Amino acid sequence: MAAQNRLKLALVQHQPVLGELPANLEWSCAQISGEVGQGTDLVIFPELSLTGYFLKDLTPETSMTLDGPEMGQLIQATGRGAALVGLVLESDQFSFYNAAVLISDGAVRHVHRKVYLPTYGMFDEQRHLAAGDQFEVVEVALGGGASWRIGILVCEDLWHPSSPYLLSRAGVDLLLCPSSSPGRGVGTGEGELGSAASYGALLRTYAELFTVFAAYCNRVGFEDGFHFWGGSRVLAPDGRLLAGPLGDSPAVLHTELDRGDLRRARIAFPLLRDERIDVVRRQLGLDDDD
Amino acid sequence: MTELSINVELVAGILTEFIRDEVLKVGSRGVVVAISGGIDSACAAQLAVAALGKGAVTGLALPYRESAASSLEDGRLVASQLGIELLVIEITPQIDAYFSRFPEADATRRGNKMARERMSISYDISATRNALVLGTSNKSELLLGYSTLWGDGAHALNPLGDLYKTQLFQLARHLGLPPRIIDKAPSADLFAGQSDEADLGFTYQQADRILFHLVDERRSPAELTDLGLDPALVKLIWQRVRTSQFKRRPPLIAKLSRRSVGQDFRYPRDWGH
Numbered sequence: 001m002a003a004q005n006r007l008k009l010a011l012v013q014h015q016p017v018l019g020e021l022p023a024n025l026e027w028s029c030a031q032i033s034g035e036v037g038q039g040t041d042l043v044i045f046p047e048l049s050l051t052g053y054f055l056k057d058l059t060p061e062t063s064m065t066l067d068g069p070e071m072g073q074l075i076q077a078t079g080r081g082a083a084l085v086g087l088v089l090e091s092d093q094f095s096f097y098n099a100a101v102l103i104s105d106g107a108v109r110h111v112h113r114k115v116y117l118p119t120y121g122m123f124d125e126q127r128h129l130a131a132g133d134q135f136e137v138v139e140v141a142l143g144g145g146a147s148w149r150i151g152i153l154v155c156e157d158l159w160h161p162s163s164p165y166l167l168s169r170a171g172v173d174l175l176l177c178p179s180s181s182p183g184r185g186v187g188t189g190e191g192e193l194g195s196a197a198s199y200g201a202l203l204r205t206y207a208e209l210f211t212v213f214a215a216y217c218n219r220v221g222f223e224d225g226f227h228f229w230g231g232s233r234v235l236a237p238d239g240r241l242l243a244g245p246l247g248d249s250p251a252v253l254h255t256e257l258d259r260g261d262l263r264r265a266r267i268a269f270p271l272l273r274d275e276r277i278d279v280v281r282r283q284l285g286l287d288d289d290d
Numbered sequence: 291m292t293e294l295s296i297n298v299e300l301v302a303g304i305l306t307e308f309i310r311d312e313v314l315k316v317g318s319r320g321v322v323v324a325i326s327g328g329i330d331s332a333c334a335a336q337l338a339v340a341a342l343g344k345g346a347v348t349g350l351a352l353p354y355r356e357s358a359a360s361s362l363e364d365g366r367l368v369a370s371q372l373g374i375e376l377l378v379i380e381i382t383p384q385i386d387a388y389f390s391r392f393p394e395a396d397a398t399r400r401g402n403k404m405a406r407e408r409m410s411i412s413y414d415i416s417a418t419r420n421a422l423v424l425g426t427s428n429k430s431e432l433l434l435g436y437s438t439l440w441g442d443g444a445h446a447l448n449p450l451g452d453l454y455k456t457q458l459f460q461l462a463r464h465l466g467l468p469p470r471i472i473d474k475a476p477s478a479d480l481f482a483g484q485s486d487e488a489d490l491g492f493t494y495q496q497a498d499r500i501l502f503h504l505v506d507e508r509r510s511p512a513e514l515t516d517l518g519l520d521p522a523l524v525k526l527i528w529q530r531v532r533t534s535q536f537k538r539r540p541p542l543i544a545k546l547s548r549r550s551v552g553q554d555f556r557y558p559r560d561w562g563h
Binding site: 018221 | 292293563
């Protein structure tokens, strides 16, 4: 297998300092440059990795812009490698997005604004944040030149199967799933946290049904008593666990993706080829406008 | 009672990390925990030792002259098993001095005053050790309002507040607490022979099952009747939850400005940590 068909990933599950952008930025830049210096092609951080999660009124106070100095520092730290970071992105109309930003080879390549903002139970995202409105696949040369078709789903985006479906229709090979999932559900029937079990099932299902790689990076630590359970992992396009899951301590998960796995999975399970988008369009009434 | 069964290993691990994380990241060195000789404070102390080491945990035994002697003995047993320091500070002088002015005070009033005295001492000692006050109120007590406002209900951190009493028994067995601590009848020990369950008029087992369905499962009182639970008891317990809501919230502030503490000034508590 030629080197350019392989992709070295590092998933950094850490505990950001809540609401301290400068401290988190400095720490993250050091992690990125360290990983890239050791040959990692893509360094992946959790959702809101530069700010912490339950920001409440800290949301506007920890925001960044795409052309601000903080982004410059991240681009510089990434060098010729690539990184996915989580941050509060401020628009020029002063809306604030829960964003995951893909930086590669000296520039921002893709910004995903979280579409599904949970506002129920312990969650209050719609109070503080604006919602994104699209799932986009971006083709980025990574790992010595091969192009990877990347799609990003941030935490709650994973709970709506139309999200990976749309990315699948757009040709995704690699789902990047940064997350700040608080743990809940400690009943004995489950054997692990209820939230961990749910994410495990979702990720495995999506990887296998859409025959894609899926990299899930969830944060760790506590905020105001909420426990983030980590469990970062990487799945192969046949649903197999390639690496992880990590526990709930700060750690870095290293693994290598082989593009040959995509080809093999899609030969064995030609689900993408056989998908009947015409049926979907007809049943949803989308052909009426044609 | 499988619906209230918990994965004790998972719970113990999370609570240990919770104490370690929330204590160390704010720059504190340890915790102070009032050891009553009962199961809740023994669990909390043991989790704190697992999180921070025995040198970082200070136990406080704060008896009144009418407290059961066995409570102090049990407190000493817990502390010695954990290898933590136990400061024994009698609250009798200040309690008796105060109530000499109010000899008519009933048991509730006296019990509340004692609970607040213990809180006051816990905070004083914690400040001398750069430590946080570790709370031991469980979910049953919190929901039933079975605590003293600003007394045992006041603390910096509470690892047990999302565990029902019946779940704490599961945790205590997992943690290997001495059987005599686990097996004795739960008591606030506010007066001789007091028993929580006699005070409340129902058992924790009854209450926890009802609370679990009302709170965790979000079932209505009517739906609980369909599950075969006693409608009168369901009504009584839900009424207790409702009338004690004030105990679970910070004090009300009259809103005047555009941005008010407690209402729309909503920073996280762990701000900057």
